[in-house]
Amino acid sequence: GAGVSQTPSNKVTEKGKYVELRCDPISGHTALYWYRQSLGQGPEFLIYFQGTGAADDSGLPNDRFFAVRPEGSVSTLKIQRTERGDSAVYLCASSLTVAGDPETQYFGPGTRLLVL
Amino acid sequence: AQTVTQSQPEMSVQEAETVTLSCTYDTSENNYYLFWYKQPPSRQMILVIRQEAYKQQNATENRFSVNFQKAAKSFSLKISDSQLGDTAMYFCAFMALSGSRLTFGEGTQLTVNP
Numbered sequence: 260g261a262g263v264s265q266t267p268s269n270k271v272t273e274k275g276k277y278v279e280l281r282c283d284p285i286s287g288h289t290a291l292y293w294y295r296q297s298l299g300q301g302p303e304f305l306i307y308f309q310g311t312g313a314a315d316d317s318g319l320p321n322d323r324f325f326a327v328r329p330e331g332s333v334s335t336l337k338i339q340r341t342e343r344g345d346s347a348v349y350l351c352a353s354s355l356t357v358a359g360d361p362e363t364q365y366f367g368p369g370t371r372l373l374v375l
Numbered sequence: 376a377q378t379v380t381q382s383q384p385e386m387s388v389q390e391a392e393t394v395t396l397s398c399t400y401d402t403s404e405n406n407y408y409l410f411w412y413k414q415p416p417s418r419q420m421i422l423v424i425r426q427e428a429y430k431q432q433n434a435t436e437n438r439f440s441v442n443f444q445k446a447a448k449s450f451s452l453k454i455s456d457s458q459l460g461d462t463a464m465y466f467c468a469f470m471a472l473s474g475s476r477l478t479f480g481e482g483t484q485l486t487v488n489p
Contacts, residue, residue, distance in 0.1 A: 273466050290475065301479030302420070303380075315476065348418060356475075363410075364421035364477060 261285070263367035265351050272341055273308050273372045280336040280370045284353030292324055294350040298315060300348050309356065341374045348372075370371060377402045377469050381480035388457045389488050395442075396483050397453045398467030406472035407449045408442065414482075415463040423465070425449065457487045 260271040264283040272278050276345050290309055294302035304318040308328045317327070323341075328334040339343055348371050378489045388394035400409070412422040426434045426443050433441050438458075442451045450470055467480040 262476075292476070294477075301468075301482050302477070304476040304478070307475050315474070318476065350418075350420065352420075359477075363422050363425060365422070366412075369418045 263351055263353050263365055265349075265367040265370050267370060268368065269373070271375065273276070274341060274343060276341050276374075277371065278338050278341055280338075280349050280372070282334045282336070282351030282353075283331065284334070284351070285355075285365055287366045288353035288355050288357045289331070289367075290354045290362075290364075291328060292352040292354075294352065295338050296348045296350055296369070300324060305336070305349075308325050333339070338372075341372075343374050346372055346374045377404070377407075378479045379467055379469050379480035380461065380476050381467055381483050383483045384481070385484045385486070387486045387488055388454075390457055390459060392457055393453060393455045394457055394485065396454075396485065398450045398452070398469075398480055400448050400450065400467070400469050401447070402452075402469065402471065403473045404473065405462055408470045408472070409441075410468040410470070410477070411439070411441070411450075411452045412466045412468060412479075413461075413463045414466060420466070424452065459487050459489060461485060462487045 266281045273297040305368045307315040311331045315318040323339045326336045348369040350369045352366045354362040376379045407428045410418045410428045424436045441455045464482045466482045468477045
Protein backbone atom coordinates (compact mmCIF):
# COMPACT_ATOMS: atom_id res chain seq x y z
CA GLY A 260 0.00 0.00 0.00
CA ALA A 261 0.96 3.65 -0.31
CA GLY A 262 3.17 5.16 2.34
CA VAL A 263 3.15 8.63 3.83
CA SER A 264 3.44 11.28 1.13
CA GLN A 265 4.46 14.91 1.48
CA THR A 266 4.20 17.81 -0.92
CA PRO A 267 6.02 19.72 -2.11
CA SER A 268 9.30 17.84 -2.01
CA ASN A 269 11.20 21.11 -1.97
CA LYS A 270 10.06 24.65 -1.28
CA VAL A 271 12.06 27.84 -1.70
CA THR A 272 10.56 31.03 -0.35
CA GLU A 273 11.59 34.50 0.68
CA LYS A 274 11.86 35.77 4.20
CA GLY A 275 8.50 37.05 5.43
CA LYS A 276 6.39 34.89 3.12
CA TYR A 277 3.73 32.36 4.11
CA VAL A 278 4.12 28.66 3.30
CA GLU A 279 1.98 25.54 3.56
CA LEU A 280 3.35 22.02 3.70
CA ARG A 281 1.06 19.07 3.13
CA CYS A 282 1.09 15.54 4.51
CA ASP A 283 -0.99 12.56 3.37
CA PRO A 284 -0.77 9.80 5.99
CA ILE A 285 -1.14 6.09 5.43
CA SER A 286 -4.81 5.26 4.93
CA GLY A 287 -6.50 4.36 8.20
CA HIS A 288 -3.78 5.78 10.45
CA THR A 289 -5.39 7.88 13.15
CA ALA A 290 -2.25 9.49 14.53
CA LEU A 291 -0.18 12.03 12.61
CA TYR A 292 3.04 13.75 13.65
CA TRP A 293 5.15 16.63 12.38
CA TYR A 294 8.88 16.86 13.05
CA ARG A 295 11.52 19.36 11.97
CA GLN A 296 15.03 18.25 11.07
CA SER A 297 17.74 20.88 10.84
CA LEU A 298 20.92 20.15 8.94
CA GLY A 299 23.10 17.59 10.69
CA GLN A 300 20.66 16.96 13.51
CA GLY A 301 17.99 14.48 14.49
CA PRO A 302 14.32 15.30 13.97
CA GLU A 303 12.59 17.39 16.63
CA PHE A 304 8.93 16.98 17.50
CA LEU A 305 6.53 19.74 16.55
CA ILE A 306 2.93 18.53 16.91
CA TYR A 307 0.84 15.37 17.17
CA PHE A 308 -2.74 14.82 16.01
CA GLN A 309 -5.09 12.11 17.16
CA GLY A 310 -7.91 12.24 14.64
CA THR A 311 -8.81 15.85 13.91
CA GLY A 312 -7.53 17.36 17.15
CA ALA A 313 -4.03 18.40 18.14
CA ALA A 314 -3.27 16.16 21.12
CA ASP A 315 0.14 17.73 21.77
CA ASP A 316 1.40 20.93 20.14
CA SER A 317 4.07 21.68 22.71
CA GLY A 318 6.86 21.36 20.13
CA LEU A 319 5.72 24.25 17.94
CA PRO A 320 8.47 26.85 18.33
CA ASN A 321 6.26 29.97 18.27
CA ASP A 322 2.91 31.28 17.10
CA ARG A 323 4.07 31.61 13.50
CA PHE A 324 3.66 27.84 13.22
CA PHE A 325 0.23 26.25 12.99
CA ALA A 326 -1.07 22.89 11.79
CA VAL A 327 -4.50 21.55 10.95
CA ARG A 328 -6.07 18.21 10.16
CA PRO A 329 -9.72 19.08 9.50
CA GLU A 330 -11.00 15.68 8.37
CA GLY A 331 -8.66 13.44 10.33
CA SER A 332 -6.58 12.49 7.31
CA VAL A 333 -4.52 15.06 5.40
CA SER A 334 -2.64 17.59 7.48
CA THR A 335 -1.19 20.97 6.59
CA LEU A 336 1.63 22.68 8.44
CA LYS A 337 1.44 26.44 8.03
CA ILE A 338 4.29 28.85 8.66
CA GLN A 339 3.66 32.58 8.67
CA ARG A 340 6.26 35.32 8.20
CA THR A 341 8.99 32.80 7.46
CA GLU A 342 12.49 33.42 8.79
CA ARG A 343 15.83 32.08 7.57
CA GLY A 344 16.02 29.97 10.72
CA ASP A 345 12.92 28.06 9.59
CA SER A 346 14.98 26.42 6.84
CA ALA A 347 14.94 22.68 7.51
CA VAL A 348 13.42 19.41 6.39
CA TYR A 349 9.89 19.01 7.71
CA LEU A 350 8.98 15.37 8.25
CA CYS A 351 5.53 13.92 8.66
CA ALA A 352 4.78 10.52 10.19
CA SER A 353 1.66 8.51 10.86
CA SER A 354 0.77 5.54 13.01
CA LEU A 355 -2.15 3.25 13.76
CA THR A 356 -2.59 3.76 17.47
CA VAL A 357 -3.82 1.08 19.81
CA ALA A 358 -4.64 1.95 23.39
CA GLY A 359 -1.67 1.23 25.63
CA ASP A 360 0.63 0.27 22.76
CA PRO A 361 2.37 3.07 20.90
CA GLU A 362 2.59 1.89 17.35
CA THR A 363 5.54 2.43 15.06
CA GLN A 364 5.61 5.77 13.30
CA TYR A 365 6.01 5.61 9.53
CA PHE A 366 7.68 8.61 7.97
CA GLY A 367 7.25 10.43 4.71
CA PRO A 368 10.16 11.69 2.57
CA GLY A 369 9.91 15.18 4.00
CA THR A 370 9.68 18.67 2.56
CA ARG A 371 12.93 20.60 2.36
CA LEU A 372 12.15 24.26 3.09
CA LEU A 373 14.68 26.93 2.21
CA VAL A 374 14.00 30.50 3.30
CA LEU A 375 16.13 33.04 1.46
CA ALA B 376 12.32 15.35 29.71
CA GLN B 377 14.13 12.65 27.83
CA THR B 378 17.49 12.94 26.12
CA VAL B 379 19.13 10.60 23.63
CA THR B 380 22.86 10.67 22.93
CA GLN B 381 24.74 9.12 20.05
CA SER B 382 28.41 9.69 20.65
CA GLN B 383 29.67 8.46 17.27
CA PRO B 384 29.03 11.07 14.54
CA GLU B 385 30.58 8.80 11.88
CA MET B 386 31.41 5.12 11.55
CA SER B 387 32.71 3.00 8.71
CA VAL B 388 32.83 -0.73 8.13
CA GLN B 389 33.95 -3.08 5.41
CA GLU B 390 31.31 -4.97 3.50
CA ALA B 391 30.38 -8.30 5.16
CA GLU B 392 31.81 -7.24 8.52
CA THR B 393 29.98 -6.39 11.75
CA VAL B 394 29.56 -2.92 13.23
CA THR B 395 27.99 -1.64 16.44
CA LEU B 396 26.41 1.79 16.84
CA SER B 397 26.08 3.23 20.34
CA CYS B 398 23.16 5.01 21.97
CA THR B 399 22.52 6.11 25.53
CA TYR B 400 19.45 7.82 26.90
CA ASP B 401 18.25 9.49 30.05
CA THR B 402 14.72 9.29 31.39
CA SER B 403 12.74 9.06 34.59
CA GLU B 404 10.08 6.98 32.86
CA ASN B 405 9.82 3.29 33.64
CA ASN B 406 7.78 2.22 30.63
CA TYR B 407 9.06 3.20 27.21
CA TYR B 408 10.09 2.07 23.76
CA LEU B 409 13.37 2.45 21.92
CA PHE B 410 13.87 2.52 18.19
CA TRP B 411 16.58 2.60 15.59
CA TYR B 412 15.69 4.40 12.37
CA LYS B 413 17.75 4.53 9.18
CA GLN B 414 17.76 7.64 6.96
CA PRO B 415 19.37 7.23 3.52
CA PRO B 416 20.04 10.24 1.27
CA SER B 417 16.43 10.02 0.07
CA ARG B 418 15.55 11.52 3.50
CA GLN B 419 12.91 8.89 4.29
CA MET B 420 13.22 7.57 7.83
CA ILE B 421 12.91 3.79 7.82
CA LEU B 422 12.34 1.74 10.97
CA VAL B 423 15.14 -0.75 11.53
CA ILE B 424 14.24 -2.27 14.90
CA ARG B 425 12.14 -1.60 18.00
CA GLN B 426 12.55 -2.66 21.65
CA GLU B 427 10.00 -2.55 24.45
CA ALA B 428 11.65 -1.64 27.75
CA TYR B 429 9.65 -4.23 29.69
CA LYS B 430 11.07 -7.04 27.58
CA GLN B 431 14.38 -8.45 28.77
CA GLN B 432 15.05 -10.26 25.51
CA ASN B 433 16.96 -8.20 22.97
CA ALA B 434 15.12 -7.55 19.72
CA THR B 435 16.47 -8.97 16.45
CA GLU B 436 15.48 -8.37 12.84
CA ASN B 437 17.49 -10.45 10.39
CA ARG B 438 21.00 -8.92 10.31
CA PHE B 439 20.09 -6.27 12.90
CA SER B 440 20.08 -6.82 16.64
CA VAL B 441 20.22 -4.66 19.74
CA ASN B 442 21.97 -4.84 23.08
CA PHE B 443 19.52 -3.27 25.52
CA GLN B 444 20.91 -2.56 28.98
CA LYS B 445 18.09 -0.94 30.93
CA ALA B 446 20.03 -0.24 34.12
CA ALA B 447 22.80 1.44 32.15
CA LYS B 448 20.28 3.18 29.86
CA SER B 449 22.15 1.88 26.84
CA PHE B 450 20.71 0.70 23.51
CA SER B 451 23.28 -0.25 20.88
CA LEU B 452 22.60 -1.53 17.38
CA LYS B 453 24.63 -4.34 15.86
CA ILE B 454 24.63 -4.81 12.09
CA SER B 455 26.00 -8.15 10.93
CA ASP B 456 27.19 -8.97 7.42
CA SER B 457 27.13 -5.29 6.48
CA GLN B 458 25.92 -4.48 2.98
CA LEU B 459 26.52 -1.46 0.77
CA GLY B 460 22.83 -0.61 1.08
CA ASP B 461 23.25 -0.17 4.84
CA THR B 462 25.09 3.10 4.17
CA ALA B 463 22.89 5.76 5.78
CA MET B 464 22.41 7.98 8.80
CA TYR B 465 21.18 5.97 11.78
CA PHE B 466 19.09 7.56 14.52
CA CYS B 467 18.31 6.17 17.94
CA ALA B 468 14.93 7.29 19.29
CA PHE B 469 12.96 7.11 22.55
CA MET B 470 9.23 7.11 23.17
CA ALA B 471 7.64 7.11 26.61
CA LEU B 472 4.57 4.91 27.00
CA SER B 473 2.86 7.92 28.54
CA GLY B 474 3.36 10.01 25.41
CA SER B 475 3.59 9.72 21.67
CA ARG B 476 6.46 11.90 20.56
CA LEU B 477 9.76 10.43 19.48
CA THR B 478 12.94 11.95 20.90
CA PHE B 479 15.86 11.41 18.56
CA GLY B 480 19.62 11.37 19.01
CA GLU B 481 21.97 13.36 16.81
CA GLY B 482 22.58 10.45 14.46
CA THR B 483 25.52 8.34 13.31
CA GLN B 484 26.56 8.37 9.66
CA LEU B 485 27.47 4.81 8.72
CA THR B 486 29.47 4.12 5.56
CA VAL B 487 29.88 0.57 4.30
CA ASN B 488 32.95 0.26 2.12
CA PRO B 489 33.31 -2.33 -0.67
